[in-house]
Amino acid sequence: MKLYKAGAAVAAAVALALTATACGGSGDKASGDAGSSGGAKKDKVVIGIKFDQPGIGLKNPDGKFTGFDVDVATYVAKELGYQPDQIEFKQAISAERENLISNGDVKFVVASYSINEKRKAKVDFAGPYLLAHQDLLVRADDTSITKPEDLNKKKLCSVTGSTSAQNVKEKLAPEADLKQNAGYSECLTALESKAVDALTTDNSILAGYAAQEKNKGKFKLAGLSLSNENYGIGLKKGDKELQTKINAALKKMVADGAWEAAVKTNFGPAGYKNEPAPQITEGS
Amino acid sequence: MFDFLDSGQYDVLGAFWVTVQLTLYSAIGSLIWGTALAGMRVSPVPLMRGFGTTYVNVVRNTPLTLVIIGCSLGLSETLGITLGGTTFKETGFRLAVLGLTAYTGTFVCEALRSGINTVPVGQAEAARALGLSFFQVLRLIVLPQAFRAVIAPLTNVLIALTKNTTVAAAIGVAEAALLMKEMIENEADALFAVFGVFALGFVLLTLPTGLLLGWVAKRAAVKR
Numbered sequence: 001m002k003l004y005k006a007g008a009a010v011a012a013a014v015a016l017a018l019t020a021t022a023c024g025g026s027g028d029k030a031s032g033d034a035g036s037s038g039g040a041k042k043d044k045v046v047i048g049i050k051f052d053q054p055g056i057g058l059k060n061p062d063g064k065f066t067g068f069d070v071d072v073a074t075y076v077a078k079e080l081g082y083q084p085d086q087i088e089f090k091q092a093i094s095a096e097r098e099n100l101i102s103n104g105d106v107k108f109v110v111a112s113y114s115i116n117e118k119r120k121a122k123v124d125f126a127g128p129y130l131l132a133h134q135d136l137l138v139r140a141d142d143t144s145i146t147k148p149e150d151l152n153k154k155k156l157c158s159v160t161g162s163t164s165a166q167n168v169k170e171k172l173a174p175e176a177d178l179k180q181n182a183g184y185s186e187c188l189t190a191l192e193s194k195a196v197d198a199l200t201t202d203n204s205i206l207a208g209y210a211a212q213e214k215n216k217g218k219f220k221l222a223g224l225s226l227s228n229e230n231y232g233i234g235l236k237k238g239d240k241e242l243q244t245k246i247n248a249a250l251k252k253m254v255a256d257g258a259w260e261a262a263v264k265t266n267f268g269p270a271g272y273k274n275e276p277a278p279q280i281t282e283g284s
Numbered sequence: 285m286f287d288f289l290d291s292g293q294y295d296v297l298g299a300f301w302v303t304v305q306l307t308l309y310s311a312i313g314s315l316i317w318g319t320a321l322a323g324m325r326v327s328p329v330p331l332m333r334g335f336g337t338t339y340v341n342v343v344r345n346t347p348l349t350l351v352i353i354g355c356s357l358g359l360s361e362t363l364g365i366t367l368g369g370t371t372f373k374e375t376g377f378r379l380a381v382l383g384l385t386a387y388t389g390t391f392v393c394e395a396l397r398s399g400i401n402t403v404p405v406g407q408a409e410a411a412r413a414l415g416l417s418f419f420q421v422l423r424l425i426v427l428p429q430a431f432r433a434v435i436a437p438l439t440n441v442l443i444a445l446t447k448n449t450t451v452a453a454a455i456g457v458a459e460a461a462l463l464m465k466e467m468i469e470n471e472a473d474a475l476f477a478v479f480g481v482f483a484l485g486f487v488l489l490t491l492p493t494g495l496l497l498g499w500v501a502k503r504a505a506v507k508r
Contacts, residue, residue: 095468098475121473155372160453161465179372180456186357195361 045082047073048092048100048109048234052183055208055266056112065089067208069231071262072129072253073110076233079249094162098122101234108246109234112205114163115282124239125232125282126246129259131275134164134226135203137210137219139191145198145222151176157187157196164201164227172226184209192218202229207272221272232282243283250280288471289481299463300485306380306449306459307489311442313385318392323422325397336393344390348451352383356455372456380452388445395437399430402508435501442497443490460485 049069050057057069070089077087092100092111100106101123108126115125138145145154151173158165160180168178179196181187187199188209199206203221210219233250235242253259254277263274289296324336343351356379359365367382369375403426411421450461460482467478 095465095475098472116472118470119472122475123472160456160462161469163469166466166470177371177373178456179376180458180462181356182353182454186353189357190361193361195364 044086044088045077045080046088046090046106047077048090048097048106048111049073050093050111051089051091052185053112053205053208054212056205057110058208059089059091066266068130068204068262068266069110069112071258071266072233072250073108075253075258075262076108076110076246076249079252080245097234101236104236107235108242111234112202112231113234114229115232119234122237123234124237124243125234126243127232127250127280127282128230128278129233129250129253130204130231130263131278132202132204132229132231133224134167134200134229135206135224136198136200136222136226137188137191137206138198138222139194140218140220142197148172148224148226151198154197155179155195157181157190157199158201159184159187162201163229167227168200188215188219198222200226203272204231204267207267211267211272223273230278230281240283247280247283286474286477286481288467288474288478293470294463294467296460296463296481296485299458299460300489302377302457302459303446303449304489306377306384306452306457307442307446309381310384310388310445310449313381314388314392314441314445317385317389318396319427321389321393322396322400325393326400326422328418340390340393343386344394346387348383348387348448349454351387352380352451353454355379355383373458376452376455376457380449380455380457384445384448384452388441388448391441391444392438395434395441396427396430398437399432399434400426402433402506403429404508429506432504432506435497435504439494439497439501443493446490446493447486 049065049067051059053067055067057065057067059065073089074084074087078084090100090106092106092109094111097109097111097113098119101109109123110129112132113119113125114132115128119125136145136151144150151168152175154173155177156168156173157179158168158181160182165178165180168174168176179187179190181190184199184201184205187196190196191199199209206221209215210221233246235246250259253262259277267274288294321336321340324332325340327333327336356376359382360375360379366375367378369378407425407429408421411425416424449459452459453461453465456462464478464482468475471478
């Protein structure tokens, strides 16, 4: 009987906790919805970014967001009439970007999003705002890789299913021993412990990792341009008005030097030589 | 809508073949390891019982992703164990089989232990009275009957294992889930079609397994 009472008490406590969180959850959702629909109050804008790529888009332990994409998103939002405290960042992992946009969960996506034809069938782009190249990150004392052919004898690491990994397998170095990990951080560990010789993906992402405080001086970029990736801002298909506004914002960002400054602060410390700001090609 | 399948760019069947291989090797491994664990858990030696119980409870409650990434990060990248593989492809496959075996073995053990409980105690007592040793009792009297009782639960474990092989994509084993990731990266305009192809693939792998072994289970069960 005593056990039964204790059980009932626990059940009641759990039920209470559940209802309490459910209330909190629905409350959050309601305010989020108001933001994304941007109704009469126009109080919030939801933007999709990466949460796990230092230098590009990173959610820090204190809840703040840093990275180049974050700076671009903040600048564009400001031009659209939203103050930084009116921005709500939402995680946009690679496979979900198109759905987030077409479902209207986010107003636009700034998440190292390369413009290509297949994606353009699903969403529209503004920009590009950055020209990145596939490159290699190697240990700072490694001088054995100078051209793509050198890779055929090397151990290489990239992320499962990424375009960079496919490029290596199909075009750049089919003979290379390619390890595909779930995330770039795992690759970085392997690179440091010499389990692999190089880590490959877009140079902007690599520069972000190399520029992290804990990695300073350990790694360097090989400086190879293995592909061209034009990062664009993804938005709902057919929204010409928003596209024009974002393009104008990007042009202004380049013109007033904020673009250059953002590149320098986010990628600078890793010997990253940035391309000049790309010409706007989408929807102009 | 499914034109990405005709492009010749993706070896869907090849990827599913790797899934099947992963499943088969891990199934054989975990059957052996699970039987050994079940033997330990019912053995008269307290140390072995203790090890069996601890191992099963710890590994069974560790997420499979952690087990497999632990194999890759801990065993391979940090300790340098390659299990005889010369490339990451070979090593990754073997590590995945190791991880899946270590994990699935616990479920095989628990299923088998429930089967052992279906064998009437009197049989073991009678066998012991005849002078059989513990291993002889287990091998000749108890396990044959226990296996016949647990074919259905083991089928569930096998089906779960088939689906669990997708976790191996996390350490870069080129099976179905990894190819799906690649295709989603490239075929942004056919997201649901890609997903559908792989979902169907797994249904085609697991449904016949369930039907076939369900039939076998009915035929083999010991009628008491």
